[in-house]
Amino acid sequence: MKKLMFVCKKNSARSQMAEGFAKTLGADKVEVTSSGLEASQVRPEAIAAMAEVGIDIRDQTSDPLSDFSPEEFDIVISLCGCGINLPEAWVLREIFEDWQLEDPAEQPEIFPRVRDEIKVRVEVLLSSLDSATAERTAVHPYG
Numbered sequence: 001m002k003k004l005m006f007v008c009k010k011n012s013a014r015s016q017m018a019e020g021f022a023k024t025l026g027a028d029k030v031e032v033t034s035s036g037l038e039a040s041q042v043r044p045e046a047i048a049a050m051a052e053v054g055i056d057i058r059d060q061t062s063d064p065l066s067d068f069s070p071e072e073f074d075i076v077i078s079l080c081g082c083g084i085n086l087p088e089a090w091v092l093r094e095i096f097e098d099w100q101l102e103d104p105a106e107q108p109e110i111f112p113r114v115r116d117e118i119k120v121r122v123e124v125l126l127s128s129l130d131s132a133t134a135e136r137t138a139v140h141p142y143g
Helices: 014-025 044-051 108-139
Strands: 002-008 030-036 075-078 095-098
Touching: 002 014, 014 030, 014 044, 014 108, 044 108
Parallel strands: 002 030, 002 075, 075 095
Antiparallel strands: none
16 A cells, blocks of 8 residues: 655645545555645635535644655655655655645635645546556566
8 A cells, every 4th residue: 555645835725635535535545644844724614625525624633744754655745836845855755746736725715626626636646556556467467
């Protein structure tokens, strides 16, 4: 099972929603954590936006990236264009992507749109992991 880290500036909205989708949609594929360049708290708007699609993120916490070690993760996804601010070890994981999504904290009315964009990107990411696993299995059917 791959270990996945979503990173954002404050770990309050985008990364929290991504964590919720990945835990729900990829429960059998990935272990998911999210963090921020600085910790804050999960925004009520993010909790409400996810509740609208049946995902409860009320128990998720906002944690600083400094609490984690990059070697513990296979996949790192930045959601805010903060990849350039990450220590190099985080960017050099097996998979690194910088999704650069708008910050709904500045415009609460865009929470539903950003949530839906995150869902699509998480689905694509999880699908790409399925494809990579299928390719490895086809090439090396016994592991």
